[in-house]
Amino acid sequence: MTALLWARMHELLFALDLAGTFVFALSGATTGIMNRLDLFGVLVLSFVASTVGGITRDVLLGAVPPAAIDDWRYFATSLLAGLITFFWHPFTKRLHRFVLVFDSAGLAFFAVSGTQKALAYGLNPVMAALLGMLTGIGGGMARDLLVTEPPNVLKSDLYAVAALAGALVVVVGHVLHLSPNATTMTGAVLCFGIRLLARWRGWQLPFAQPSQRTKAKADDSDNQTDRKS
Amino acid sequence: MTALLWARMHELLFALDLAGTFVFALSGATTGIMNRLDLFGVLVLSFVASTVGGITRDVLLGAVPPAAIDDWRYFATSLLAGLITFFWHPFTKRLHRFVLVFDSAGLAFFAVSGTQKALAYGLNPVMAALLGMLTGIGGGMARDLLVTEPPNVLKSDLYAVAALAGALVVVVGHVLHLSPNATTMTGAVLCFGIRLLARWRGWQLPFAQPSQRTKAKADDSDNQTDRKS
Amino acid sequence: MTALLWARMHELLFALDLAGTFVFALSGATTGIMNRLDLFGVLVLSFVASTVGGITRDVLLGAVPPAAIDDWRYFATSLLAGLITFFWHPFTKRLHRFVLVFDSAGLAFFAVSGTQKALAYGLNPVMAALLGMLTGIGGGMARDLLVTEPPNVLKSDLYAVAALAGALVVVVGHVLHLSPNATTMTGAVLCFGIRLLARWRGWQLPFAQPSQRTKAKADDSDNQTDRKS
Numbered sequence: 116m117t118a119l120l121w122a123r124m125h126e127l128l129f130a131l132d133l134a135g136t137f138v139f140a141l142s143g144a145t146t147g148i149m150n151r152l153d154l155f156g157v158l159v160l161s162f163v164a165s166t167v168g169g170i171t172r173d174v175l176l177g178a179v180p181p182a183a184i185d186d187w188r189y190f191a192t193s194l195l196a197g198l199i200t201f202f203w204h205p206f207t208k209r210l211h212r213f214v215l216v217f218d219s220a221g222l223a224f225f226a227v228s229g230t231q232k233a234l235a236y237g238l239n240p241v242m243a244a245l246l247g248m249l250t251g252i253g254g255g256m257a258r259d260l261l262v263t264e265p266p267n268v269l270k271s272d273l274y275a276v277a278a279l280a281g282a283l284v285v286v287v288g289h290v291l292h293l294s295p296n297a298t299t300m301t302g303a304v305l306c307f308g309i310r311l312l313a314r315w316r317g318w319q320l321p322f323a324q325p326s327q328r329t330k331a332k333a334d335d336s337d338n339q340t341d342r343k344s
Numbered sequence: 345m346t347a348l349l350w351a352r353m354h355e356l357l358f359a360l361d362l363a364g365t366f367v368f369a370l371s372g373a374t375t376g377i378m379n380r381l382d383l384f385g386v387l388v389l390s391f392v393a394s395t396v397g398g399i400t401r402d403v404l405l406g407a408v409p410p411a412a413i414d415d416w417r418y419f420a421t422s423l424l425a426g427l428i429t430f431f432w433h434p435f436t437k438r439l440h441r442f443v444l445v446f447d448s449a450g451l452a453f454f455a456v457s458g459t460q461k462a463l464a465y466g467l468n469p470v471m472a473a474l475l476g477m478l479t480g481i482g483g484g485m486a487r488d489l490l491v492t493e494p495p496n497v498l499k500s501d502l503y504a505v506a507a508l509a510g511a512l513v514v515v516v517g518h519v520l521h522l523s524p525n526a527t528t529m530t531g532a533v534l535c536f537g538i539r540l541l542a543r544w545r546g547w548q549l550p551f552a553q554p555s556q557r558t559k560a561k562a563d564d565s566d567n568q569t570d571r572k573s
Numbered sequence: 574m575t576a577l578l579w580a581r582m583h584e585l586l587f588a589l590d591l592a593g594t595f596v597f598a599l600s601g602a603t604t605g606i607m608n609r610l611d612l613f614g615v616l617v618l619s620f621v622a623s624t625v626g627g628i629t630r631d632v633l634l635g636a637v638p639p640a641a642i643d644d645w646r647y648f649a650t651s652l653l654a655g656l657i658t659f660f661w662h663p664f665t666k667r668l669h670r671f672v673l674v675f676d677s678a679g680l681a682f683f684a685v686s687g688t689q690k691a692l693a694y695g696l697n698p699v700m701a702a703l704l705g706m707l708t709g710i711g712g713g714m715a716r717d718l719l720v721t722e723p724p725n726v727l728k729s730d731l732y733a734v735a736a737l738a739g740a741l742v743v744v745v746g747h748v749l750h751l752s753p754n755a756t757t758m759t760g761a762v763l764c765f766g767i768r769l770l771a772r773w774r775g776w777q778l779p780f781a782q783p784s785q786r787t788k789a790k791a792d793d794s795d796n797q798t799d800r801k802s
Contacts, residue, residue: 269385498614
């Protein structure tokens with residue numbers, strides 16, 4: 116039954132995965148260029164941004180080698196996106212607005228396909244939704260860490276919440292035995308919509324009240340100073 | 345025999361693991377708030393600080409999905425600790441002194457339970473002790489890296505040494521065929537004691553002599569300047 | 574056939590692996606001392622720099638526990654290199670020029686042995702070459718990230734290209750059914766040569782044209798400012 120579900124979903128997941136890979140690779144390459152990496156560094160960031168979420172999911176599920184390592188088409192897709200960004204960077208910059216749309220689509224693809232795969236491997240629904248979310252946000256986190264910036268997803272708009280919402284739709288559909296195709300589509304559209312709306316409206320999650328915060332951070336910095344002096 | 349040992353230890357390990365998860369999640373959430381992460385970021389740091397050590401251990405042992413992914417109670421525990429810290433932060437700040445005690449207890453729990461699990465999976469004693477130590481310190485390292493600070497454990501007091509001491513007690517007990525319950529308890533108490541004493545007395549590990557160091561660091565910085573200019 | 578190939582290569586791979594482990598551990602320990610880590614931190618960086626590439630490869634291949642965790646001799650080798658560097662640091666500094674040669678040799682060893690292992694596990698040739706390269710550069714990337722510096726390999730000379738060239742020789746030899754010993758040797762020598770020549774001649778990979786880059790980076794920094802203020 117589990118194997119059957121996985122077989123039926125496989126074709127859809129693969130198409131979504133390659134589409135998500137391409138758009139996330141664009142964001143990785145752009146980050147690489149902004150941080151003055153060389154051609155190799157730009158291509159590494161393309162591959163990392165587009166595959167680390169799925170690779171982490173697969174390693175945690177025991178699905179090794181991970182799809183993005185076992186199948187060269189993921190690498191080829193990220194390589195293509197990386198080279199396009201590297202050589203037509205002034206051109207792709209003007210596509211900035213489209214990249215936001217693409218990136219939201221990639222997030223939606225990865226969140227729902229990651230959740231489906233986790234469910235197919237028998238994970239319980241709560242953790243399957245979280246692994247789906249991780250599939251969506253993991254690549255971007257690794258991309259930011261490689262250029263030693265704190266992952267943007269930890270402190271900005273509703274990026275991760277959008278991924279989680281999409282993943283939850285898939286999980287609820289699975290528990291209620293609804294058609295996987297329908298819930299996958301619905302979850303992806305919901306994630307895509309929340310992400311775009313949040314960005315355009317500037318919706319944000321709450322921050323903790325700032326009492327003592329500045330002082331605490333300052334104390335903490337003192338511990339670090341010897342390293343920088 | 346190995347399977348039997350693992351079955352006998354399982355209940356004790358699970359209780360220790362959840363206790364350690366809770367206190368490490370408190371430390372992760374506090375770090376998140378100090379670094380001005382939003383609610384999502386704070387909860388991610390709770391989960392990361394409390395589970396990445398064990399997840400890494402399980403991935404390296406081939407015990408996938410890792411316990412903290414397969415069993416939703418780890419996530420629920422870290423979520424609870426994260427929400428408490430987020431909404432009662434000014435209150436938990438006053439508990440600073442208690443957090444040190446809790447954190448030392450979490451380190452002790454994780455170090456001994458991680459070592460037991462590595463031994464149960466047939467790892468040789470030396471590496472089992474190191475994996476136990478990694479179980480204890482891995483979450484804190486990942487927590488620091490996510491806010492792009494060098495892991496505190498690499499340059500301060502005897503945190504890791506305490507974990508290693510506790511792990512070694514478990515390993516020696518295993519080699520001498522002593523009762524696992526007794527050595528687990530002894531190892532945990534030793535780790536807890538060393539950690540607290542080291543902190544209160546300011547014990548530190550040696551640093552390398554500084555000759556040439558400043559110059560070397562300066563040269564190294566030169567290589568990095570093009571990125572920052 | 575696959576198992577046979579792996580058995581035949583095993584002895585050679587193990588010797589190369591330990592040699593590479595030693596020289597990469599030297600580089601990790603040196604980085605640790607330059608960043609004012611304590612003895613424990615220096616030893617962690619020794620182990621990380623010398624084993625994380627191979628550990629990542631093994632986890633991705635499903636070869637768990639990874640060789641560097643399962644076999645204590647990797648740890649012993651990195652420990653030895655770390656202690657030597659820590660206690661004779663002023664002496665090892667004078668060996669700077671030799672370290673470059675050793676590091677190039679380690680890169681060559683790891684790249685070809687990593688590729689052989691990936692092929693032996695049945696990975697397709699393209700991804701096997703990439704995993705071989707990752708085996709060579711992964712430890713250095715993790716070393717840099719632990720001291721929160723962007724991995725040097727992403728923006729300097731032909732380090733990764735040298736590893737990839739060596740890996741490709743092994744892969745081509747595998748596809749053409751040439752003797753593994755001959756192609757392993759050839760690949761290692763090629764990697765070693767490219768690395769040294771690139772360093773001495775200052776060869777670099779291209780960077781993307783800078784148009785708009787400064788502005789883009791500035792905009793990006795604005796998003797981050799709230800964290801630093």
